[in-house]
Amino acid sequence: NAGVTQTPKFQVLKTGQSMTLQCAQDMNHEYMSWYRQDPGMGLRLIHYSVGAGITDQGEVPNGYNVSRSTTEDFPLRLLSAAPSQTSVYFCASRSGELEQYFGPGTRLTVT
Amino acid sequence: AQSVTQPDIHITVSEGASLELRCNYSYGATPYLFWYVQSPGQGLQLLLKYFSGDTLVQGIKGFEAEFKRSQSSFNLRKPSVHWSDAAEYFCAVGPGGYQKVTFGTGTKLQVIP
Numbered sequence A: 001n002a003g004v005t006q007t008p009k010f011q012v013l014k015t016g017q018s019m020t021l022q023c024a025q026d027m028n029h030e031y032m033s034w035y036r037q038d039p040g041m042g043l044r045l046i047h048y049s050v051g052a053g054i055t056d057q058g059e060v061p062n063g064y065n066v067s068r069s070t071t072e073d074f075p076l077r078l079l080s081a082a083p084s085q086t087s088v089y090f091c092a093s094r095s096g097e098l099e100q101y102f103g104p105g106t107r108l109t110v111t
Numbered sequence B: 001a002q003s004v005t006q007p008d009i010h011i012t013v014s015e016g017a018s019l020e021l022r023c024n025y026s027y028g029a030t031p032y033l034f035w036y037v038q039s040p041g042q043g044l045q046l047l048l049k050y051f052s053g054d055t056l057v058q059g060i061k062g063f064e065a066e067f068k069r070s071q072s073s074f075n076l077r078k079p080s081v082h083w084s085d086a087a088e089y090f091c092a093v094g095p096g097g098y099q100k101v102t103f104g105t106g107t108k109l110q111v112i113p
Helices: none
Strands: A004-007 A010-013 A019-025 A029-040 A042-051 A054-057 A064-066 A076-078 A089-092 A106-110 B003-005 B010-014 B019-023 B024-026 B032-040 B044-052 B056-058 B063-068 B073-078 B087-094 B105-111
Touching: A004 A089, A004 B056, A010 A019, A010 B019, A019 A089, A054 B032, B003 B019, B003 B087, B010 B019, B019 B105, B024 B073, B032 B063, B032 B073, B044 B056, B073 B087
Parallel strands: A010 A106, B010 B105
Antiparallel strands: A004 A019, A019 A076, A029 A042, A029 A089, A042 A054, A064 A076, A089 A106, B003 B024, B019 B073, B032 B044, B032 B087, B056 B063, B063 B073, B087 B105
16 A cells, blocks of 8 residues: 555745645545645644545635545645745545544645 | 644653653544654654543554543653654544544654763
8 A cells, every 4th residue: 555645745836826736545535635734833724525526625725726536536726826835735534533644745835 | 613732842852751742632522632743854643542442542652642531631651762753743633533633733852862
């Protein structure tokens, strides 16, 4: 099992550009989520999904879109990047009440 | 709404000394509680979790945590810290099932020789 994989590991964007952060898991987990991590803020939930075709907003959803067409994949889209979106992004998955498994993260810089 | 407080932003301990990291939570019912560790440049790894039963929970790498309902706390402990324990530690709380998990702001542990 590869677990949770994320691509790319690093990305630099200019303000206004768009991009998609990829996340995939091979554990057949129903629940997937995206967090951003900023110094002193811990992890904040952006969006989550409880199954294919079902997504919902977390604490900080503005500026981000998600979709869940398959159980395995949960991409995060930035439609028009802003410097405030400079952060480290983590994808996670879990099955029901079990613990979450985290990907290695994507470090995004928006200039 | 659920919340987690980790009052210590940064802690420094000597190698071989004992460690206690504090975590206080707010949740109306019995929560699901977690401790995660994050090494520099890495993702988060689960150390231990509490769902129900014995309030003293054993985890990986020699860590343990005790759930104290009366104090709304879930403090992480280790009797003897190793240099490799230097990392950031996150406490998290959730209601279970497919509900959202809320993370604390983290405690950064420095280990000095």
